[in-house]
Amino acid sequence: MERVIDIKGLTKSFKDKKAVADVTFTINRGEIVAILGPNGAGKTTTMLMMLGLLSPTKGDVKIFGVDAKSKNVREKIGVMLQEVSIMDGLKVKEIISLIRNYYPNPYSLDYLIQITGLNEDDLKKRTEKLSGGQKRRVGFALALAGNPDILFFDEPTVGMDISARKIFWETVKELAKQGKTIIFSTHYLQEADDVANRILLFKEGTIIADGTPDEIKKKLSKQSVSFITKGVIPRKMFLEHPFVTDMYDKDGRIYIMTEDTDLVLARIFDLKLNVKDIRVEKGRLEEAFEQLTSEHKEVI
Numbered sequence: 001m002e003r004v005i006d007i008k009g010l011t012k013s014f015k016d017k018k019a020v021a022d023v024t025f026t027i028n029r030g031e032i033v034a035i036l037g038p039n040g041a042g043k044t045t046t047m048l049m050m051l052g053l054l055s056p057t058k059g060d061v062k063i064f065g066v067d068a069k070s071k072n073v074r075e076k077i078g079v080m081l082q083e084v085s086i087m088d089g090l091k092v093k094e095i096i097s098l099i100r101n102y103y104p105n106p107y108s109l110d111y112l113i114q115i116t117g118l119n120e121d122d123l124k125k126r127t128e129k130l131s132g133g134q135k136r137r138v139g140f141a142l143a144l145a146g147n148p149d150i151l152f153f154d155e156p157t158v159g160m161d162i163s164a165r166k167i168f169w170e171t172v173k174e175l176a177k178q179g180k181t182i183i184f185s186t187h188y189l190q191e192a193d194d195v196a197n198r199i200l201l202f203k204e205g206t207i208i209a210d211g212t213p214d215e216i217k218k219k220l221s222k223q224s225v226s227f228i229t230k231g232v233i234p235r236k237m238f239l240e241h242p243f244v245t246d247m248y249d250k251d252g253r254i255y256i257m258t259e260d261t262d263l264v265l266a267r268i269f270d271l272k273l274n275v276k277d278i279r280v281e282k283g284r285l286e287e288a289f290e291q292l293t294s295e296h297k298e299v300i
C-alpha cells in the first residue's frame with residue numbers, strides 16, 4: 001500500500017496550551033479518513049499542519065515523502081476549508097477557469113461542473129451573489145480543479161441541502177475509487193459512518209481511536225438483545241458466557257448486554273426460552289463517540 005501522509009510526533013502549542021500533542025499516524029492512498037472529535041480537540045490544527053499552513057512546534061508531516069510545505073506537494077493537494085472566501089467580482093465560470101490554470105494537470109471544466117452539481121445558471125453568477133450552499137459547491141469545484149491526489153475537507157457539508165450532500169459524498173466515493181485520498185472533518189457522525197473507511201477520533205489533542213467505523217462501534221458502543229417473558233430466567237444462564245457483559249430488567253423487558261448479539265440469539269433459541277418480541281440493538285457511532293470522549297481513556 002502506498003503511503004501518502006506520514007505524521008510523526010506532531011505537536012502544536014499555542015503559548016502554554018497544547019492544541020495537538022505528539023500525534024503519529026500514516027494515511028495510505030485511496031483511504032477516506034474522517035477526523036472526528038469534540039470542539040477544541042485539535043482537528044483543525046492538525047489539518048492546517050498537514051496542509052503546510054501552520055508550522056508544528058515539534059514533529060513533522062511528510063506528504064509523498066517530502067515536507068508538507070514544499071511547493072510540489074501543494075500541487076497535489078486540493079482543499080476546502082470552512083470559510084469559503086472566493087474572489088468577489090468574478091463569475092463562477094471565470095474563477096474556476098482561473099484556478100485550473102494554476103495547475104499542470106487540471107480537470108476539464110466540463111468534468112468539474114458535472115461532478116460538483118453546478119448548473120449553467122450558477123456558472124454565470126458572480127460569486128458574491130451565491131447562496132451559502134452554492135458557495136460550497138464552488139469551493140468543491142475549486143478544491144478539485146487541479147486534479148489533486150489528496151483532498152482535504154473541513155466540515156464540507158455545513159450549509160449544503162440534502163441533494164447537495166448526496167452529490168458531494170457520491171463524488172467523494174468515486175474520487176477515492178480513482179485512487180485519490182480523502183481526509184475530512186465533520187460533526188455529522190452519520191456521514192463518517194456512511195462514507196469513511198477509517199476514523200481518527202481526536203480528544204484533547206491526541207488520537208484516542210483509530211479504526212473502521214465498524215471496529216470502533218463494535219468495541220465501544222453497547223449492543224443488546226431484549227425480550228419479554230413471563231417465565232423466570234436465571235441470570236447465570238446468560239452471565240456465565242464471556243460474550244455477555246450485563247443483564248437487567250427495564251420497563252417489563254429483559255435486556256442482555258453483549259459484544260455479540262448473534263451468540264445471544266443462538267443461546268435463546270438453544271435454550272428454547274419462552275420469550276416474545278425479541279429486539280436486537282446494534283451500537284451506534286454516536287454512542288461510541290460519547291463514551292470515548294467522556295471519561296473513557298482507553299486507546300483503541
Ligand SMILES: Nc1ncnc2c1ncn2[C@@H]1O[C@H](COP(=O)(O)OP(=O)(O)OP(=O)(O)O)[C@@H](O)[C@H]1O
Binds near residue numbers: 045
Ligand atoms: N491560533 C490559535 N491561538 C491560540 N489557541 C488556538 C489557536 N488555534 C487553536 N487554538 C486552540 O487549540 C485547541 C484546538 O483547536 P482546534 O481548532 O484545532 O480544534 P477543533 O478540533 O478543530 O475544534 P472545532 O470542532 O471546534 O473546529 C483549542 O483549545 C483552541 O482554542
